[in-house]
Amino acid sequence: MSRRKTERLLNLVVCLLATRRYLTAEQIRRAVPGYPDSDEAFKRMFERDKEELRELGVPLEVGSDQQGGGGEEIGYRIPPQAYELPDIHLTPDEAAVLGLAARVWRRASMAEAASGALLKLRAAGVETDVPNGVGIEPRVSTGEPAFPALWEAVRDGRPVAFDYQGIGRTSVARRHLDPWGVVSRRGRWYVVGFDRDRDEQRVFRLSRIVGDVKTIGPAGSVTVPEGVDVRRIAFDWGDPVSEPRPATVRLRAGAAQGPRRWARDVRPVEDGAWDEATLTFRDAERFAPYLARFADDVVVLDPPDLREAVIHQLKSVLAADTPRTAHGAAQGAAPEAVSGR
Amino acid sequence: MSAPATSTHRLARLLALVPYVVSRDSVALEEAAAAFGVTQKQLIDDLNLLWCVELRGPDPYCPIDLSYEGGEITVAEAESIARPLRLKVDEASALLVALRMLAEIPGLDDRDALSRVIAKLEGAAGTAAAVSSKVAVEVDVHPGSTDPEGGGVGLLREAIARGRRVHLTYYVPARDENTDRDVDPMRLLVVDGNTYLEGWCRRAEAVRLFKLDRIADLSVLDVAAEVPDGAEPIDVDAGLFRPSPHDEAVTLELTPRGRWVADYYPCESVEEIGEGRLRVVLRTPDTRWVRGLALRLGGQGRVVAPERLASEIREDAARALASYGMT
Numbered sequence: 227m228s229r230r231k232t233e234r235l236l237n238l239v240v241c242l243l244a245t246r247r248y249l250t251a252e253q254i255r256r257a258v259p260g261y262p263d264s265d266e267a268f269k270r271m272f273e274r275d276k277e278e279l280r281e282l283g284v285p286l287e288v289g290s291d292q293q294g295g296g297g298e299e300i301g302y303r304i305p306p307q308a309y310e311l312p313d314i315h316l317t318p319d320e321a322a323v324l325g326l327a328a329r330v331w332r333r334a335s336m337a338e339a340a341s342g343a344l345l346k347l348r349a350a351g352v353e354t355d356v357p358n359g360v361g362i363e364p365r366v367s368t369g370e371p372a373f374p375a376l377w378e379a380v381r382d383g384r385p386v387a388f389d390y391q392g393i394g395r396t397s398v399a400r401r402h403l404d405p406w407g408v409v410s411r412r413g414r415w416y417v418v419g420f421d422r423d424r425d426e427q428r429v430f431r432l433s434r435i436v437g438d439v440k441t442i443g444p445a446g447s448v449t450v451p452e453g454v455d456v457r458r459i460a461f462d463w464g465d466p467v468s469e470p471r472p473a474t475v476r477l478r479a480g481a482a483q484g485p486r487r488w489a490r491d492v493r494p495v496e497d498g499a500w501d502e503a504t505l506t507f508r509d510a511e512r513f514a515p516y517l518a519r520f521a522d523d524v525v526v527l528d529p530p531d532l533r534e535a536v537i538h539q540l541k542s543v544l545a546a547d548t549p550r551t552a553h554g555a556a557q558g559a560a561p562e563a564v565s566g567r
Numbered sequence: 568m569s570a571p572a573t574s575t576h577r578l579a580r581l582l583a584l585v586p587y588v589v590s591r592d593s594v595a596l597e598e599a600a601a602a603f604g605v606t607q608k609q610l611i612d613d614l615n616l617l618w619c620v621e622l623r624g625p626d627p628y629c630p631i632d633l634s635y636e637g638g639e640i641t642v643a644e645a646e647s648i649a650r651p652l653r654l655k656v657d658e659a660s661a662l663l664v665a666l667r668m669l670a671e672i673p674g675l676d677d678r679d680a681l682s683r684v685i686a687k688l689e690g691a692a693g694t695a696a697a698v699s700s701k702v703a704v705e706v707d708v709h710p711g712s713t714d715p716e717g718g719g720v721g722l723l724r725e726a727i728a729r730g731r732r733v734h735l736t737y738y739v740p741a742r743d744e745n746t747d748r749d750v751d752p753m754r755l756l757v758v759d760g761n762t763y764l765e766g767w768c769r770r771a772e773a774v775r776l777f778k779l780d781r782i783a784d785l786s787v788l789d790v791a792a793e794v795p796d797g798a799e800p801i802d803v804d805a806g807l808f809r810p811s812p813h814d815e816a817v818t819l820e821l822t823p824r825g826r827w828v829a830d831y832y833p834c835e836s837v838e839e840i841g842e843g844r845l846r847v848v849l850r851t852p853d854t855r856w857v858r859g860l861a862l863r864l865g866g867q868g869r870v871v872a873p874e875r876l877a878s879e880i881r882e883d884a885a886r887a888l889a890s891y892g893m894t
Contacts, residue, residue: 232577233616239582240620240630243647257623278575283655310650314691319680323669324688330665332804335657340665342579343658348602349583349651351590361727364669364757365803366704380701381656394824396843407701413759414830433830450701457703483738483745487783519859520743521883522890537891542866543884 234260235275239284243309247291248301276302285309316352325354332367335374366410370432373408375439376417380405385422385443389436398436403428404448407456418456419448429460468508474528477501481523502527510535518543579652580605581613585631585642586651593641614640659692663699671706672757673720707760707780719785720755723764726787727752733766736784737777741856745783750775751792753800758807765801767794774798776807808833810850817857818872821845825867828860846871858883 237258242249251272255261261268279286285308290298316324328344331337344354368374372388379386386405389398402422409416414431421428477485477492479499486492489503507513514535517524526533580603587602588594600610620631632644642649654662663685670681689696726733737746750766753774757763761778768775801807816835821828823843828834834847851857854876861870861880870877 229612229616232581233619235575235578236581236616237620237622239578240647241622244622244630259621259623278578282575282579283652283658285653306647306650309647309652311653312691312693314687316684316687317680319677320684320687323666323677323680324662324684327662327665327669330668331661336661336664339655339657339661343654343662345579345583345603346651346654346658349586349590361724362672362675362755362757363803364665364672365759366665366668367759377702381660381698391826391843393826394843396823407703409703409705411705411760412707413761431830434826456701457705461705481743483743484740487738515863515865518865518887519863521858521862522887523743525890533891537888537893539865540862540884540888540891541893543862543864543869544881544888546864546866546869 230260234258235278238275239279239304242286242302242304243306245303248287248289248303250299250301252299254302311346311350314347314350314352318353321352321354324352326362326364328354330364330366332365332369335377336366336368367413368415370415370435372417372432372435372439373415375441376405376408376432379439379441379448380407380417382445383448384441384445385448386439387442388439390430391434391436393434401430402442403430406448406450406454406459408432409457409460411461416460418459427459470506470508471529473505473507473513473526473532475503475505475517476525476527477503478523482520484520485517485524507532514539577613581617582648582652584613585617585633585645585648588633588640588642589645589649593639596635596638596640599640611635654692654695656695656698659688659695660699660702662688663692663696664702664704667699668704668706672762673706675720675724705760706757707762719779719782720762722785722787723752723755723779726792727754730792732788732790732792734784734786734788735764735777735782738781738783740781740859741853743859746770749788750777751794753794753798756801756803756807758803763807767792767798774801776801806833810835811852814850814852815854815873817849817851817854817870817876819847819849819861819864819868820871821847821864821868822866825864828864828868862887 237260238254241254241257249257251269254272255268261271276286285304287303287305287308288300289303290300324347325344328340331340348354368377376386378384384405385403387400387402390401391398403417403419404422405417405419406427407418409418414433417430417432419428420426475485475489476495477489477500479494479501485505486503489505492501492503494500495502510529510532513532517526517532517536518539526536584599584603587599596607596610600607603610605613614633614635617631618629618633621627621629630644630646631642631648633640633642635641666681666685666688669675670678670685675681723733725731732749732751734747734749737748738744739746748768748770750764750768752764752766754765755762756765756776762780764777764779764782766775766777767773810833819825819828820840821844826843826845829837829845829847832847832849835850836848838846840846849857857870857876858880861868862883870880
């Protein structure tokens with residue numbers, strides 16, 4: 227936090243960049259102003275400084291100049307070729323899209339990383355001020371609490387454990403995962419990896435992770451198998467289980483605009499009070515809730531299984547609405563007792 | 568935008584400051600302060616700190632020689648910190664993932680510049696670029712759109728660039744209605760994978776967002792767009808949809824299977840009520856869509872308040888059952 231500390235770290239970087247030989251801790255202590263006299267205090271401070279430099283991304287090399295002599299103390303240096311950002315030149319149109327990309331991340335860790343990168347690229351001579359009138363403004367949120375920890379685990383190749391509230395489950399379950407990647411679709415983040423409990427690859431939605439994500443192994447202990455495409459795993463739900471089928475429906479004239487957007491062969495019937503149309507669906511159980519949503523503006527004529535599924539869906543609305551169902555009453559405990567988290 | 572003022576943040580800035588000046592020969596104090604997001608006073612303190620760097624040892628010396636006389640920064644001697652530090656994995660990934668996402672936006676005509684900058688950045692980042700393939704953000708490509716070039720993005724960008732008014736037929740799911748309106752386009756927003764047109768809606772006489780996959784029909788008119796001076800663009804960083812305190816609060820109770828509602832809709836509160844069930848409160852200016860939601864939920868959840876809405880839902884379901892000959 228202090229100016230003095232910044233000054234010391236800056237001196238340390240310049241000193242280690244300037245040296246070609248490895249400098250021992252003692253040599254560093256003599257060359258860099260600002261270290262305390264007490265050996266113990268110096269040791270502690272130097273350890274913290276090294277850690278800070280590593281966090282900053284400074285490639286601190288540890289080794290010794292021994293030529294087989296042995297017994298030489300290990301030392302430190304920063305090889306300039308590992309430290310320096312290679313030359314990069316961007317044309318104005320390239321710089322404009324880069325500036326746009328740097329604004330994509332909304333808040334949090336990734337936004338900070340993007341502005342850090344931009345700082346370095348500007349330092350390399352790139353002009354990244356986006357001229358107005360690009361006309362497009364992309365944003366991605368990483369607001370889900372589990373995101374930073376999972377991204378770090380993916381980045382560092384560390385296995386993790388977390389509590390997961392699966393859909394349809396009445397309680398959370400502890401899951402152990404080798405994370406391979408994180409992907410976002412429609413504003414929702416997913417983590418893909420090898421599920422140690424189920425012994426196969428799995429996808430978890432970040433919003434259903436409850437509490438903290440804990441790392442349970444050292445960095446580099448997760449290897450992503452050759453040829454793994456995290457996006458494909460996250461969003462490929464395999465071949466659809468059933469073939470597309472036509473459904474004949476009645477749509478109230480002037481209403482049911484939603485299904486009309488996908489309907490074929492729309493033809494007026496009953497003096498124009500209704501239209502009859504064909505919709506395509508695969509799974510009656512999944513399609514029925516969508517149709518039920520339009521209440522009495524949509525009536526399924528055929529096939530019978532879809533018709534039954536819609537009727538069942540509508541009946542379940544009335545059943546769900548009956549307060550204190552037998553199931554609910556059997557729970558006993560007052561819900562309020564477990565609220566507030 | 569101000570980063571926490573820790574010493575590592577400041578160190579990162581100091582290490583970037585020297586190469587920033589070196590790569591430009593000389594830079595005005597004012598300009599550098601703006602580029603680094605600090606005050607001129609802070610910047611001068613930074614420069615003094617750099618100037619004070621000293622290496623003791625056998626022959627003590629000051630490796631950095633710079634001046635800011637007359638408000639112009641010049642660096643005479645920068646030694647080993649003349650080049651910026653390499654990109655960290657986080658930094659390279661944040662930019663590369665964002666660039667690859669941009670490359671997916673259909674109808675974007677800067678595609679060529681995008682692939683060039685991705686290649687250059689991968690080159691400059693070296694091994695730090697590799698991890699970026701483990702993060703991806705998908706952009707919705709609107710399969711239902713009539714425009715194979717991707718939901719009219721190209722047309723709309725052109726209309727924005729040329730300052731043309733557009734005519735939309737827009738589907739409003741909350742009311743299950745198609746509406747026709749003239750809109751003076753302002754920007755395209757791609758937020759969390761969904762694409763929106765932001766524009767001055769002449770029907771509502773207000774700034775409105777139109778989700779591109781709900782635009783049933785789009786034409787660019789031969790009329791100049793007239794966005795009023797007072798039309799405030801939406802602050803995308805504050806969130807696209809901010810419920811107003813005047814909106815009606817709706818309370819739903821969800822079974823474990825209905826928990827998806829909390830993922831899909833911005834909820835004012837989400838409360839665990841045991842056995843994996845949730846109680847959520849939504850705020851909405853128009854409760855009609857909640858009726859549709861309740862019918863879609865079926866046994867997965869129910870509206871518990873307001874009672875008026877709950878009884879409308881019961882009536883909706885009963886009427887619908889009646890049309891199947893059920894009572």
